[in-house]
Amino acid sequence: MSILVYTESENGKFKKSALEVTSYAKGLADQLNTQVIAVAVNVDDTSALANYGADKVLQVNNSKLDNFNAKAYADVLQQAAEKNSSKVIVVSSSANSKYLAPLLSAGLKAGYASNVVSLPDSTEPFRVKRTAFTNKAFNFTEISTQVKIVGLANNAYGLKESSSSANAESFEPTLDEKDFEIKVSSVDKTTGKIAIADADIVVSGGRGLKGPENWHLIEDLAEVLGAATACSKPVSDMGWRPHSEHVGQTGKPVASNLYVAVGISGAIQHLAGVNASKVKLVINNDPEAPFFKAADYGVVGDAFTVVPELIEKLKEFKANNA
Amino acid sequence: MKILVCISHVPDTTSKINFTDGDSKFDTSGVQFIINPNDEFGLTRAMWFKEKQGAEVTVVNVGESSTEPTLRKALAIGADNAIRINAAPTDGYYTAVQLAEVAKDYDLVIAGKESIDYNGGMVPGILAELTGFNFINSCIGLEVDGSTATVTREIDGGKESLQTTLPLVIGGQKGIVEEKDLKIPNARGIMMARKKTLTVQEPVQSETLTKAVSFEKPAAKGTVKLVEADNLDALIDLLHNEAKVI
Ligand SMILES: Cc1cc2nc3c(=O)[nH]c(=O)nc-3n(C[C@H](O)[C@H](O)[C@H](O)COP(=O)(O)OP(=O)(O)OC[C@H]3O[C@@H](n4cnc5c(N)ncnc54)[C@H](O)[C@@H]3O)c2cc1C
Ligand SMILES: Nc1ncnc2c1ncn2[C@@H]1O[C@H](COP(=O)(O)O)[C@@H](O)[C@H]1O
Numbered sequence: 001m002s003i004l005v006y007t008e009s010e011n012g013k014f015k016k017s018a019l020e021v022t023s024y025a026k027g028l029a030d031q032l033n034t035q036v037i038a039v040a041v042n043v044d045d046t047s048a049l050a051n052y053g054a055d056k057v058l059q060v061n062n063s064k065l066d067n068f069n070a071k072a073y074a075d076v077l078q079q080a081a082e083k084n085s086s087k088v089i090v091v092s093s094s095a096n097s098k099y100l101a102p103l104l105s106a107g108l109k110a111g112y113a114s115n116v117v118s119l120p121d122s123t124e125p126f127r128v129k130r131t132a133f134t135n136k137a138f139n140f141t142e143i144s145t146q147v148k149i150v151g152l153a154n155n156a157y158g159l160k161e162s163s164s165s166a167n168a169e170s171f172e173p174t175l176d177e178k179d180f181e182i183k184v185s186s187v188d189k190t191t192g193k194i195a196i197a198d199a200d201i202v203v204s205g206g207r208g209l210k211g212p213e214n215w216h217l218i219e220d221l222a223e224v225l226g227a228a229t230a231c232s233k234p235v236s237d238m239g240w241r242p243h244s245e246h247v248g249q250t251g252k253p254v255a256s257n258l259y260v261a262v263g264i265s266g267a268i269q270h271l272a273g274v275n276a277s278k279v280k281l282v283i284n285n286d287p288e289a290p291f292f293k294a295a296d297y298g299v300v301g302d303a304f305t306v307v308p309e310l311i312e313k314l315k316e317f318k319a320n321n322a
Numbered sequence: 323m324k325i326l327v328c329i330s331h332v333p334d335t336t337s338k339i340n341f342t343d344g345d346s347k348f349d350t351s352g353v354q355f356i357i358n359p360n361d362e363f364g365l366t367r368a369m370w371f372k373e374k375q376g377a378e379v380t381v382v383n384v385g386e387s388s389t390e391p392t393l394r395k396a397l398a399i400g401a402d403n404a405i406r407i408n409a410a411p412t413d414g415y416y417t418a419v420q421l422a423e424v425a426k427d428y429d430l431v432i433a434g435k436e437s438i439d440y441n442g443g444m445v446p447g448i449l450a451e452l453t454g455f456n457f458i459n460s461c462i463g464l465e466v467d468g469s470t471a472t473v474t475r476e477i478d479g480g481k482e483s484l485q486t487t488l489p490l491v492i493g494g495q496k497g498i499v500e501e502k503d504l505k506i507p508n509a510r511g512i513m514m515a516r517k518k519t520l521t522v523q524e525p526v527q528s529e530t531l532t533k534a535v536s537f538e539k540p541a542a543k544g545t546v547k548l549v550e551a552d553n554l555d556a557l558i559d560l561l562h563n564e565a566k567v568i
Contacts, residue, residue, distance in 0.1 A: 068477075070457070070459070071457070094478050095459075095460050095475075095476060095477050095478050096477070096478075098435075098443050098459065098460075099447070099459040099460065099493075101443075101444070101447070102414070102443070102444040102445075102446070102447025102448045102450075102451075103447050103448075103450070103451055103457065105414075105415070105444060105447070105448055105531070106415075106418075106447065106448040106450075106451030106452060107451060109531065110531070111413075111415070111531030111532040112414070112444055112531070112532070113532060114441065114442060114443050114444065115441055115443075127535065129538075130441075131441065132439065132440050132441055132534075132537070133333075133339045133438070133439055133440075133441070134438050134441060135540075136339040136539075136540075137339050137341070137537050137538065137539055137540065138537065138538040138539075138540065139440065139534050139536075139537050139538075140534070140535050140536045140537070140538070141532050141533065141534050141535065142532065142533045142535050143531065143532050144530070144531060144532065144533065145531045151443075181456050181486055181487065182456055182457075182458060182484050182485070182486040183484065183485045183486065184482055184483070184484055185472075185483045185484065185485055186482065186483045187477070187480065187481075187482040187483075188480050188481050188482065188483075189477070189479050189480035190479060190480055193479065194479075195478040195479030195480075196478075197478040197479070198478060198479065200567075201567065201568075225568065237501055237502075243496065243497055244476070244480075244481075246496075249335050249359075249438060250335065250359050250438075250496060251496070257567045258561070258565070258567040258568065268335070268336055269335045269336070272335070275540065278565075278567070279561075279565045279567050281557075281561070282546070292546050292548075293543065293546070294543055295543075295546045296544075296546060296547065296565065297546065297547050297548075297549060297557060297560055297561070297565070298546045298547070298548045298549070299548070299549050299550075299551055299554070299557060300548060300551065301551030302551075305551070306551050306554070309554055310554050310557070313554050313555060313558055314558065314568075317558050317562070317568075321562075
């Protein structure tokens with residue numbers, strides 16, 4: 001028996017989510033009294049996983065897997081799960097994990113629960129808590145199959161250190177022609193920018209900023225905080241910002257540690273998508289803005305004076321706390 | 323080309339979410355239902371293929387009779403015909419099995435990357451595996467030329483361009499068409515929809531792999547801590563020492 005965990009990497013380095021899913025898998029392995037086996041694709045140095053509870057690391061090295069390919073990656077995980085009699089497979093909530101998990105679910109006939117926020121509150125039956133209705137509620141789901149797949153929500157469990165052996169061994173799955181019927185012709189990643197899905201902090205701007213020419217406020221604030229930038233839906237609809245920054249119920253979900261909303265009213269559809277963030281700071285000049293009801297911290301004031309001052313003070317703070 | 327658009331019937335985005343029967347069921351009273359937004363984008367893209375490439379478009383839903391107005395709306399937007407599989411969509415696998423029965427006769431299946439109610443994000447992928455069709459998720463651009471499809475997929479922090487062949491299932495989202503291009507039913511469309519066929523089909527036998535047993539509303543939010551605009555040092559202190567997020 002074992003818990004299998006898919007540890008994602010980029011350019012040969014683990015993503016933070018890989019360490020989070022490994023931490024979660026360790027928690028689960030303790031509950032079920034078993035070991036954690038991580039699968040890492042094209043990562044040479046997997047030692048980082050030893051700090052988060054991986055007992056064994058299956059290193060898959062294959063140039064055919066250089067580009068992410070959901071079908072092939074699902075096949076790799078399926079073979080690893082079968083070989084190690086894995087009872088639970090843990091994946092993250094990245095776009096790639098959400099792409100491969102249903103394929104793996106069908107392949108193994110394993111029940112899959114996405115957006116899971118905590119360890120199972122019962123292992124027999126196996127029941128997990130997940131978000132539903134785009135963060136407007138939680139839902140307890142029972143997975144009744146032998147093998148189970150848990151998709152962990154971003155930042156829901158956090159990193160938990162626990163030293164382990166993380167013995168690396170090479171794993172060579174048999175890949176099939178059928179795994180490669182989808183070909184990647186180009187990848188277009190905004191380099192040097194933090195993706196909303198990976199960010200610990202997200203700084204988001206709304207219509208209150210009046211126009212795209214004022215977005216340096218959001219960008220500068222994001223820069224001092226090491227944050228990703230986001231926006232409300234009308235802002236992307238008007239073309240002030242790219243669609244990829246639109247967050248909310250019909251945009252990207254945000255589950256950061258800190259979400260800073262500047263000049264955003266806090267409409268129900270916006271809140272639905274960002275409510276999973278742990279701490280929310282709202283800057284708005286209208287004390288009646290609905291967002292204040294959903295916020296942890298608030299500043300009632302004009303963004304055009306508050307934000308520049310906040311940036312200056314944060315620079316000072318960072319300099320003193322470096 | 324024959325296109326099947328999977329339509330999930332979900333509460334309107336402004337709905338207040340409540341539960342009944344000891345928090346075991348979603349309370350539908352007073353809730354307006356709509357076409358799942360991700361599916362609405364997909365349906366509009368299907369209409370483009372119909373107009374430009376002569377595609378035939380069928381919409382399908384797995385649901386009880388209460389979902390028919392949602393399918394009628396899809397017909398009013400321009401789908402040629404509709405199928406309702408008469409069963410409650412109890413889990414993603416079960417739903418995909420039902421859809422697979424219908425989907426095998428199509429070249430392109432357009433579904434959404436997730437439904438905004440249960441946010442399962444699994445039906446299209448499982449459906450693809452059950453039918454043996456290719457699958458591309460988080461699709462924000464789709465072109466078809468003969469049996470070749472060129473698809474843009476959103477990835478974390480960017481996008482990628484992919485090529486594959488039909489038959490194909492996609493999990494679509496905003497971007498596959500622009501918001502401003504979304505089709506809304508007009509009076510003529512609504513009239514025509516009345517004459518189109520909506521076939522009701524009984525489900526096939528299938529197991530379920532998961533079960534939603536109960537629900538919980540998020541804990542009520544404590545009151546916000548307001549900081550004066552001229553006292554931002556206090557804000558930084560709270561974020562650093564109390565919330566521990568910076
Ligand atoms: C089907 C549907 C889906 C939707 N999905 C989404 C979604 O996914 N995401 C989303 O964001 N929206 C979504 N919306 C739109 C949503 O209902 C709101 O219209 C939108 O979130 C409002 O954006 P906003 O807060 O930027 O603008 P507004 O509502 O115009 O708010 C601007 C805010 O800025 C404040 N302000 C003005 N000037 C200043 C200043 N100088 N300093 C500080 N504050 C200032 C104002 O007090 C106000 O609160 C959806 C709507 C529908 C119908
Ligand atoms: N009951 C259903 N009937 C038809 N299509 C569905 C149904 N449930 C889900 N789908 C399709 O699958 C997509 C993803 O749904 P889900 O896996 O439930 O998040 C939706 O956007 C629909 O296209």
